[in-house]
Structures are given as structure tokens and as C-alpha cells.
Amino acid sequence: MRRSALYRAPRGTSDILPQEQAYWRYIEQKAVSTTQLYGYERIDCPVFEGTQLFDRSVGEDTDIVEKEMYTFEDRGGNSITLRPEGTAPVCRAYLEHGMHNWPQPVKLYYLTSIFRYERPQAGRYREHHQFGCEAIGDSDPALDAEVIDLAWQLLYSLGLHRITLQINSIGCKDCRPAYLAILKEYYAHGTPDLCPDCQARVVRNPLRLLDCKNPQCQSVADAAPKSVDHLCPQCQEHFSRLKEYLGLLSLPFRINHRLVRGLDYYTRTVFEIQPEAEGSQTTILGGGRYDDLIEQLGGKPTPAIGFATGLERIVLNLKREGVPIPPLPRPQVFIVYLGDAAKAKAIKQTAALRRKNIGALTAPGGKSLKAQMRQANALGIHYAVIIGEQELQTGTMILRDMTTAEQQTIPGEQLEDWLTARR
RNA sequence: GUGAGUGUCGCCUAGCGGUCUAAGGCGCCAGGUUGUGGCCCUGGAGAGCGUGGGUUCAAAUCCCUCCACUCACCCCA
Numbered sequence: 001m002r003r004s005a006l007y008r009a010p011r012g013t014s015d016i017l018p019q020e021q022a023y024w025r026y027i028e029q030k031a032v033s034t035t036q037l038y039g040y041e042r043i044d045c046p047v048f049e050g051t052q053l054f055d056r057s058v059g060e061d062t063d064i065v066e067k068e069m070y071t072f073e074d075r076g077g078n079s080i081t082l083r084p085e086g087t088a089p090v091c092r093a094y095l096e097h098g099m100h101n102w103p104q105p106v107k108l109y110y111l112t113s114i115f116r117y118e119r120p121q122a123g124r125y126r127e128h129h130q131f132g133c134e135a136i137g138d139s140d141p142a143l144d145a146e147v148i149d150l151a152w153q154l155l156y157s158l159g160l161h162r163i164t165l166q167i168n169s170i171g172c173k174d175c176r177p178a179y180l181a182i183l184k185e186y187y188a189h190g191t192p193d194l195c196p197d198c199q200a201r202v203v204r205n206p207l208r209l210l211d212c213k214n215p216q217c218q219s220v221a222d223a224a225p226k227s228v229d230h231l232c233p234q235c236q237e238h239f240s241r242l243k244e245y246l247g248l249l250s251l252p253f254r255i256n257h258r259l260v261r262g263l264d265y266y267t268r269t270v271f272e273i274q275p276e277a278e279g280s281q282t283t284i285l286g287g288g289r290y291d292d293l294i295e296q297l298g299g300k301p302t303p304a305i306g307f308a309t310g311l312e313r314i315v316l317n318l319k320r321e322g323v324p325i326p327p328l329p330r331p332q333v334f335i336v337y338l339g340d341a342a343k344a345k346a347i348k349q350t351a352a353l354r355r356k357n358i359g360a361l362t363a364p365g366g367k368s369l370k371a372q373m374r375q376a377n378a379l380g381i382h383y384a385v386i387i388g389e390q391e392l393q394t395g396t397m398i399l400r401d402m403t404t405a406e407q408q409t410i411p412g413e414q415l416e417d418w419l420t421a422r423r
Numbered sequence: 424g425u426g427a428g429u430g431u432c433g434c435c436u437a438g439c440g441g442u443c444u445a446a447g448g449c450g451c452c453a454g455g456u457u458g459u460g461g462c463c464c465u466g467g468a469g470a471g472c473g474u475g476g477g478u479u480c481a482a483a484u485c486c487c488u489c490c491a492c493u494c495a496c497c498c499c500a
Contacts, residue, residue, distance in 0.1 A: 008491085063498050067424080085500090114500075119424080121494060130500055197497075213497085262499055283500060310500025338458055371453080373460035378451095388458055402460070 012118070012126025022325045023315045027158060028111060031131045034154045038146065040107040040133055045089035047113070051079035057088035057293055059264025061205050068116040082115035085263065086132040086308055087290065088297075094136055095299045104137030105304075111311075123281030123313045132287075132308035136294065139303035141238050144269045144289060145245035151285050151307045152251055155273060158314065159323035162276040163284070165251060168227065168259040169239040170207065172267045173292055175232035180206050182225050194220065210258040226257040238268055265290040269305065275317050284317060285309035331359030332419055334376035338369055338388035345387050349397075349415070358419050377402060383422075385415065 009015055016024060032042075051071050058064050070082035083089055090108055093099070099106045111131045118124060133150060135143055148165065155163055171179055187194070187202050187209060194202075195214040202209065210221050231239060246253050253271075261270050270288035287307025294302035318325065333353065337346035346362045353360040361381065363372045369386075376384045386398040397415055400407035410418060 011491085068498085116499075118498075119496095120492090121496095124499070128500065132500090208498095211498095281500080286500065308500060313500055336459075368453090369458055370455095370460075375460085377460040384460075386459065390458085398459085400459075405461085407459085 010126070012120035014125065014127075020315070022328050023318060024311065025328060026325050027131070027311055027314055027318075030158050031109070031111065031154060034150065034157060035107075035109045035133060038107065038133075038150045040109040040150075043090060043093060043108040043110055044112065045083070045086075045093055045110065048080045048082050049089055049092065051081040053088050053092055053297070054081055054084060056296060057091070057263075057265055058085060062262055062264055064116065064263070068118055070115045070117055083112070084116050085114060086110050086112060086130055087134060087263075087265070087293070087306055090132075090134045090306075091136070091294055091297055091299075091304070094294065094302075095297060100137065100300065100302065105135045105143060106137055107133070107135045109133045121281075123310070123316050125312060129311040130308045131311060132306060134304060134306035136304040136306075137302055139238075139289075139291060141242040141269075142245050144238075144242050144305050145249060145251075147287070147305050147307060148246065148253075148271055149249050149251060151271075151273060151287065151309070155285060155309070155314070158318065160275065160284075160314070160317055160321060162321065163273050164276060165253040165271065165273050166256040166259050167242070167246070167253050167269065167271040168256055169231060169235060169242075169268050170227050170260055170266060170270055171231050171235050175230060175235055176227075176267075179225070179227050179230040182230060183207070183209065186225055187220070207260045208262075210260050221258055224258075227260075228255070228257065235268055242269060261286060261288055265293040265296070267291045271307070273309075275320075277317070277320055281313055281316075284313045329359070330380055330382075331361045332381070332423065333358065333360050333383040333385055334372070334379070334381040335360060335362040335385045335387065336369060336372040336376065337362065338386075342387040342389070342392055345392060349385070349387070349412075353416060353419070356416055356420070358416065358423070383419065 051069070054069060055065055060066070064084050069084050072080055074080050090110065094106060094108075109132065112129065113127050114130050115127055117126060120126060133147065135147055148167070152163075152165060170176065183206050184202060187198075187206070193216055195212065195217055198209055198212050198214065198217050201212070207227075209217070210224060212218075212221055228236075228239060243253075243255075256272075259270055259272060260266075261272075266288040268289045268291065271286070272283050273285040274282045275284055285307055286309075287305070289303070289305040291303040292301070294300070294304060335346045335350050337343045350360045350362040361376075361379070363375055367375070369388075373384060382402060384400040384402055386400065391397050391409075391412075395412050396409050397412050398407055398409050399415070399418065
């Protein structure tokens with residue numbers, strides 16, 4: 001038993017410890033710098049929203065709304081939900097702040113925690129973190145291509161090279177009903193033994209029939225009518241232009257006729273990026289167009305497209321692929337002292353260096369010289385400075401390079417310059 | 424919601440009915456002469472074996488309960 005662990009992080013949540021932070025900082029920095037290249041600006045929305053926002057946008061028949069939301073009543077009696085996805089809040093903000101008056105499309109990115117009540121497993125948590133981009137206010141397939149390009153470049157530049165891009169078009173509100181009718185018709189005939197889930201889907205959410213993973217449904221779904229064969233002329237045009245633009249960008253995409261997504265708001269373009277490696281959590285990044293969402297939320301008809309990617313899954317894949325991660329910066333110098341007079345000097349010197357933006361440490365407590373040196377070494381500090389009686393009297397310091405074990409004595413007043421030169 | 428697996432010091436692991444007042448490695452702390460790290464050596468702190476119950480003369484070791492965690496299904500990032 002862990003006596004020290006009377007309290008534990010709630011199921012499906014985890015502490016991101018210092019030794020993991022290099023991964024997170026790496027991804028964050030790359031995400032920020034990459035999106036800047038495409039003109040995105042950051043937005044941070046509240047951790048919770050009114051429950052209705054998600055009911056309306058994500059779709060009441062989706063798993064997320066049906067059984068995965070953290071919903072509760074606040075003290076004022078309002079139904080509140082911890083955000084289970086990032087797009088709806090951004091759209092809410094778009095409307096609330098009149099962003100339709102900004103230059104269109106409005107390009108926003110977010111980096112936040114997401115909450116879903118699920119059974120945790122590898123790459124799936126109750127609290128996880130998503131990085132997402134939304135481009136709101138333009139329907140040009142060139143924008144679709146640009147967003148997909150951004151998603152691809154982000155993952156690729158992180159060092160994930162063994163990835164695949166899949167796209168599909170699931171039509172719009174004009175042509176999808178007819179397609180769904182055809183799909184239902186197909187499933188109504190000649191489909192002897194569907195899994196129980198699919199039997200329910202035929203009525204409730206026929207599009208989802210296509211991505212059923214149940215073996216007995218595979219062949220049926222494979223041979224099902226394809227959405228791309230039943231697009232209206234506008235959607236057809238949109239999709240073929242998209243493919244053309246993706247070609248221009250040299251993005252190696254594959255059309256997956258069975259790619260549909262689990263949120264109801266998607267229209268036309270949907271896409272996913274998956275790692276080539278085996279594993280249960282196949283989707284590392286997913287997104288698509290949602291041309292009707294803003295209108296559904298009470299705005300004017302406003303086309304939009306976006307994607308989101310799970311940071312935990314990126315970390316998982318970075319580790320699996322053995323991608324080298326740049327280490328986080330450490331203090332440059334550790335000041336070691338001998339005796340009380342030297343300790344006072346060390347404290348002053350450490351503070352002075354910090355005020356000059358040089359990371360510096362000194363050991364609290366009455367540690368021996370040996371212990372201080374050990375600590376400097378264990379922390380991976382590049383330089384040690386030693387101040388003892390002799391140095392105090394001569395106004396010098398011993399400067400030791402911990403990586404080469406070379407050391408020299410320098411005048412104390414030169415320390416700052418010396419370190420600055422070697423930063 | 425369903426299924427499978429696991430549960431011994433901070434981490435990893437040994438022990439599989441008595442020799443366990445539980446062992447080792449990593450890590451941590453302190454030393455290895457007088458002012459110096461990494462290797463090496465010595466010592467120290469640190470668990471009573473997830474929980475409750477049962478079987479037994481005897482349980483970390485067998486059985487059951489519950490709990491937790493992990494993995495997988497579903498779905499999603």
C-alpha cells in the first residue's frame with residue numbers, strides 16, 4: 001500500500017511530471033510557430049460552457065453527448081459541461097464577439113484540456129489535451145487544403161514521418177439526405193447479420209454504419225454506396241478541387257470512403273491523420289468542414305473548417321518512433337561554497353547572475369563541498385563555480401566545466417562575462 | 424457499458440505455504456581524511472507485500488470479496 005498516496009489523481013487523469021515536460025513544450029512550441037506561418041492567432045475559451053452548446057453542436061445522438069460529458073448543475077441551477085471538444089466553444093466565441101466583422105476567414109488556434117467520461121486506456125484519457133485550429137468564414141476548397149496542409153506539416157515537422165492522410169467528402173445538407181436514404185435502402189436489403197450496434201445505426205445514425213469495426217459488418221460496409229458518388233454538383237466540385245489543391249501541395253492523401261466522423265456537425269470534407277505503426281488508437285489528428293455549425297448556433301450561414309489533435313497521442317507516437325526531443329534549458333551554473341563567509345558571497349553572486357538573466361543555483365543547507373558538487377552533477381549543470389577561503393581573500397573564483405572536468409581560476413568580477421560568452 | 428490481465432520500498436524486480444523481524448538493482452541521503460562531481464567502495468533512510476475476509480499450526484505466497492491500475496472492445500484526439 002502507498003501510505004504516502006492517500007489521494008490519487010482521478011481516474012483517467014494524470015500529472016504531467018517535469019521529466020515529461022520536454023515533450024509538451026516541444027509540441028506546444030512547434031504548434032505555435034507552425035500556425036503562425038499560416039496566420040493563426042490563439043484563443044482561450046472557458047473550461048466549461050453551458051451544456052446546450054454541446055448538445056446542439058456535437059449532436060444529441062453522438063456518444064460524446066449521450067454518455068461522455070461531464071455535466072453538472074452549478075449553484076445557480078444552470079447546467080454546465082466541461083468542454084468535451086474544442087470547436088463549439090470557438091464558434092460560440094466567434095458569434096459572441098462579432099468576429100464576422102473581422103477579416104475573413106478568421107483563423108484561430110487553441111491548446112486546452114478536454115474532458116470526456118470514458119474508460120481510460122492507452123492514448124485515451126478522461127482529461128486530455130488538444131491542439132486545434134479553426135478557419136471560419138470561407139468555403140473555398142483551397143482553405144480546406146491549407147488547413148490539411150497545416151495539420152500535416154505540424155505532425156511532420158514534429159518528427160512523425162510515418163503517418164498517412166485520409167480524406168473523404170460526406171456532402172452537405174442538400175445532398176446528404178438523399179445519400180443517407182440510399183445507404184439505408186442498401187442496408188435494409190441483403191444485410192443478413194449486422195452487429196447489434198449497426199442495426200441501431202440504420203435508424204439513428206446511418207453514416208456511422210460505414211466505420212463499424214465489427215468484422216461481420218466489414219464486407220457490408222466496404223460494398224456500401226459511397227458518399228462521393230452521391231454528392232450534389234457543388235459538393236462534387238468542392239471535393240475535386242480539394243484533391244487538385246492537395247496535389248499542388250504534394251500531400252500524399254488517400255480517399256477513404258468509410259471515413260466519417262463521430263461529431264454530427266461535419267459537412268463535405270472530413271480527414272484524419274493516422275500513424276502507420278500498429279496500435280489501438282489510430283487517429284492522431286482529425287477534422288473537417290462544418291459549414292452549418294455557426295448557423296445552428298444562431299449565426300448567419302458561415303462556412304468553416306478545422307481540426308484537432310491529441311497531445312497525449314502525439315507524445316505516445318513521438319516515443320514510439322524514438323523522435324529525439326530537445327532538452328529543456330537548465331541553469332547554466334552552480335555556485336559551490338565553503339564556509340559561512342563564502343556562503344554569503346555565493347548567495348550574492350547567484351542573485352547577481354540571475355538579475356543578468358543567467359540561470360544560477362546555489363545549495364541551501366550545510367552541505368559539504370562534495371555534496372554540493374554531486375548535486376551540481378546530478379542536475380546536469382554545465383559549470384560549477386567554487387568559492388572558498390582562498391578565493392574570498394584573492395577575489396577570485398574557481399570555474400569548473402563539469403562536462404570536461406577542466407577548471408581555472410578567474411577574477412570574480414569576470415564571472416558574468418565569462419558565462420555570458422559561453423551561453 | 425463489456426472483456427482480459429495485473430497489484431511487494433519513490434521506480435524496477437526477486438520471493439510462489441514455514442528459512443520473510445521481506446531480498447536486490449535504480450534513485451535518494453551521508454561518508455571514503457584535511458577544499459571538488461560523474462566510476463568505484465561503505466553505510467543509512469525507505470515496503471510488511473492493494474483491501475477485507477477465509478483456509479491453515481503457519482500466507483507476500485492458496486481461495487473469495489471489494490478497490491485500483493493496465494490493456495482491449497465501443498467511440499474518439
